[in-house]
Amino acid sequence: MNQVPVIELQGICTSFRGFAVHQDLSLQVHAGQIVGLLGGSGSGKTTLLREILGLHRPDAGLVRLFGVDLNDPDVELQRQLRRRLGMLFQHGALFSALSVFDNIAFPLRELHCLDEDWIRRLVHLKLAMVGLGNGHGKLMPAELSGGMVKRVALARALALEPELLLLDEPTAGLDPDRSQNFVELIGDLQRELGLTVVMVTHDLNTLAGLASHVAVLADHRILAFGTRDEIMTVDHPFVTGFFGADRRKLL
Amino acid sequence: MSDIPRLRVESGTVVLSGPWTLAEMLPMLDLLRSGLEAVPASVRHWDLSAVSRLDSAAAVLLWRSWQGAWPASLAIGPLHRQVIARVAELPQEMPPPPVAFVHLPEFLGRQVLKALANLRGLITLFGQLLLDCAYLARYPGQIPWREFSANVYKAGALALPVTALVGFLIGVTISYLSALQLKTFGADVFIVNILGISIIRELGPVLVAVLVAGRSGSAMTAQIGVMRVTEEIDALSTMGISRSIRVVLPKIFGLTVAMPLLVLWTSSVALLGGMLAALLQLDLSLVYFLENLPRAVPVANLLIGLGKGVVFGFVIAVVACHFGLHVRPNTESLSANTTSAVVTAITTVILVDAVFAIFTRHVGVPQL
Structure with a gap:
């Protein structure tokens, strides 16, 4: 796995309303x-x-993930x-209409390949990974504390490993x-x-x-x-x- | 990444190799599953030492194909064994979450209770409004004039084009259809009576009410709802500013003031449309139409129409604010409450209109 960098940014230029944010920015993450x-x-x-x-x-430049151009x-x-890739947003960005369980199961269900038993096991694994119990699955995002929102968001980001x-x-x-x-x-x-x-x-x-x-x-x-x-x-x-x-x- | 997950059975041992991860398994999932199922139960030796990556999805797949027990002999790296061990710690049976059955009486009961709760909320809001008015009468310096005028502008002035367009088209339609009927009886001149009474007394107010409920009512519910979700309402309270005086009251009085004006405007434009259609269809001159309008339509009808406008505006705003204040912090609740606000507002408006029709049945009808 040491050949292709996971993230490769080359010559990124970004500006908002004429105000330059990035100029010729490059970065490689392995x-x-x-x-x-x-x-x-x-x-x-x-x-x-x-x-x-x-x-x-970006206005100019190249973004490659796993060697694939995003464009x-x-x-x-x-x-x-x-x-x-998985992303943990700053405020969690959990789907407020879905329960914790369904939030984590969502990316798995979107694959349309896994059966419900498989999904249930994986969601319980993810919940256990971030230190949440089985009972938390039924809660709605609005009922969670700030730290729990982050944990659930992390579990969702990790759902597809x-x-x-x-x-x-x-x-x-x-x-x-x-x-x-x-x-x-x-x-x-x-x-x-x-x-x-x-x-x-x-x-x-x-x-x-x-x-x-x-x-x-x-x-x-x-x-x-x-x-x-x-x-x-x-x-x-x-x-x-x-x-x-x-x-x-x-x- | 050129490698793919592989499975083969050789001399009593199942050998897995390659990356066993969800992403890698997906393209060939059915193949792998049938491969795992085809492994005879007599084979109790598994060699996973050649597996480069193993994620929990693959671990669940393996654990299920082992029917929830470790195989007799298993060659596997310590890191991968940990992954499978975590899956093994899960309870064997994963009961699906219980599906709540809905019984009809229970469902009906819930709906009735919900309706009663809403009614109670509306009455509470009305009471709060009266208290606020009493408070503002004592401290007139705190009357939120700016919010009030902003609401009149938003709900009234900005609604002028759309109400005019709809009113004009409805006027043309009614005039045209009535003219076709009246022509066959030779009663052309009665188009003035039909248009005047129907538009000024009934259609104008109801039409505007439906448009405003969809336009401004939903906007009010959504705005107050989002302010609740983002805790802006709470921020107001902590500054010692009453949410009902600053947010709810200007909306309700703004719409109550703007509605009769909108009704007047829409009725005028609808009559104009009707007049033009009558001119084209029946050769009825505009001057004749305008001269006969006051005779055919007593002024009481205009007052009834404007009175309806005031009441409808009040009802729409109160309903919208009530549902806005009961939005819970999630997207589903926001959409449900906005829908309820518009549906309830329109239904209530029609109901109030029927009450109006009954109590004013002797007023403003021309005696021939």
């Missing part, structure tokens, strides 16, 4: 890496994530590609204890399933607990990409400012 995407507010982290998902088309016109190929998992602020809005649990949960899953993970986060603890690699997004491009230790030594006002006093804690 299988098994956990990449933390850092950047100031408004530096285009979420936009970049949306571009990787194909929800937003490829082959609809079936695009569908297969989407099955290989994707090779690539994208996380947008996975621990934002959780208390430190829960966010530590969540970090451990994602870390365990990554080891078990051999996922490639890209996450946007502001939280240093999440970054320290999870990321194997760090990409710094500043000045409209990827300023630095490397392992955590390498990034520590980068001398740039944003990086030094961001890590600041916490640099010791991370190491």
